[in-house]
């Protein structure tokens with residue numbers, strides 16, 4: 001408790017709280033689009049594929065400059081989506097298998113590079129392993145500013161294009177028919193996912209960030225049948241998970257942040273599954289009785 | 290004046306040709322049925338006219354002007370099976386989608402647009418379901434919501450892909466009524482249809498399609514047994530021969546397509 005209080009008064013920690021709140025909110029909102037686009041698995045591949053990008057940039061530039069590492073993450077993450085598309089188009093391999101292959105290849109390669117870096121980098125290890133499970137405590141002020149600013153921008157884009165995203169997700173043919181730039185909107189949604197993965201991996205880690213994208217909207221779906229409400233609710237669930245994860249993992253030394261965030265989100269999901277107003281198990285049982 | 294003019298339209302999926310050299314001109318203020326067996330390319334024809342899928346060659350004109358300039362005159366009712374009805378949205382919201390072009394990007398629907406969307410729901414007898422989640426609607430009701438969305442578009446040329454499939458009799462009547470109203474207002478309606486029995490009642494023009502255009506024109510002239518055999522490759526069975534079909538060698542509402 002004392003540690004919690006002392007960390008709450010710590011300026012850096014306050015920044016981390018704001019960052020985790022906004023990151024969680026943005027993840028929930030964007031995750032709602034991902035879920036309805038039925039791209040949960042692809043987003044997981046994109047997240048895992050960020051790891052080799054981080055390592056490659058570290059090997060090239062030999063500095064742990066977060067913006068540079070994140071650019072690498074964005075590149076390999078995007079490459080993974082293209083590779084999946086290529087496999088589906090050019091072979092008989094089905095989508096789920098293609099995603100499986102890409103996750104293994106990219107993540108496996110990332111782990112190999114990471115091991116190499118840890119054995120060879122001068123002094124202590126570069127601390128890149130926090131990218132796997134996430135570590136809020138490792139964030140410095142400039143990292144958090146990047147997360148906060150980025151998350152804010154992503155939420156803003158989601159709001160501005162909300163109506164167009166909705167139609168593109170529900171009925172892309174009709175959207176095209178009335179002249180919406182459907183390819184551009186799809187590209188923009190892809191950008192949102194890559195961007196949230198990239199700004200989130202320091203805090204949540206590549207393994208679990210897809211869970212932060214998908215679990216809050218899944219939970220929100222049990223409370224509402226309007227996309228707007230669902231996105232906001234998912235944002236709130238994501239924000240709660242983010243803050244809980246940051247607080248708990250910083251208080252207990254050595255506990256990575258990602259798993260705590262995702263456990264919090266999963267807890268909200270189970271509550272929703274049981275008691276959700278729309279399709280919750282308890283409600284259904286009560287209605288049947 | 291022709292509402293729609295299509296010339297030399299050729300479309301293929303992955304190099305496999307699906308439509309070859311299709312040309313026709315549909316007069317203004319008519320109701321046209323596009324008829325042909327499964328996989329004949331009926332949906333593909335509509336989608337390529339609407340530029341939803343690319344065509345290899347072909348030109349489309351609406352009221353004499355290139356399609357790209359006339360997009361706002363087009364209304365579209367896709368096949369009901371093409372969307373996910375579990376999507377978190379309600380009937381009113383779907384109808385409002387027909388107004389997005391008018392609302393404009395970045396903006397939210399104003400009161401006037403919502404009132405307009407409600408009127409469209411009322412015209413198809415669905416006002417009572419405005420706030421209903423779309424998965425809670427029957428097939429016929431879902432189709433009516435799509436019709437209301439097309440109404441909301443306030444178009445001049447309407448394309449509908451199999452609007453009658455899987456709907457109840459009341460909805461079928463509502464669709465027919467709507468088509469007739471549109472025609473009376475001088476609008477043009479083009480409908481993909483597969484029930485041969487009702488062709489003569491519903492359409493004043495018929496377009497017979499099987500990869501290529503078999504024939505196009507006024508229903509009595511085009512909807513003949515000979516043409517149908519060409520279109521369906523002889524897989525036509527008579528349910529009931531009427532004197533008129535025998536004498537005039539003219540199909541008359543008692544044909545069925547025999548699917549294997």
Ligand SMILES: Nc1ncnc2c1ncn2[C@@H]1O[C@H](COP(=O)(O)OP(=O)(O)O)[C@@H](O)[C@H]1O
Pocket residue numbers: 302303307325326327328329330331332333334
């Ligand atoms: N997206 C697609 N990719 C590849 N082939 C397709 C696609 N859509 C349709 N086809 C093929 O094109 C042909 C025409 O399809 P379609 O226009 O849907 O026929 P219809 O609507 O007359 O039943 C069929 O052989 C179908 O298998």
Ligand SMILES: [Mg+2]
Pocket residue numbers: 331332333368
């Ligand atoms: Mg079809």
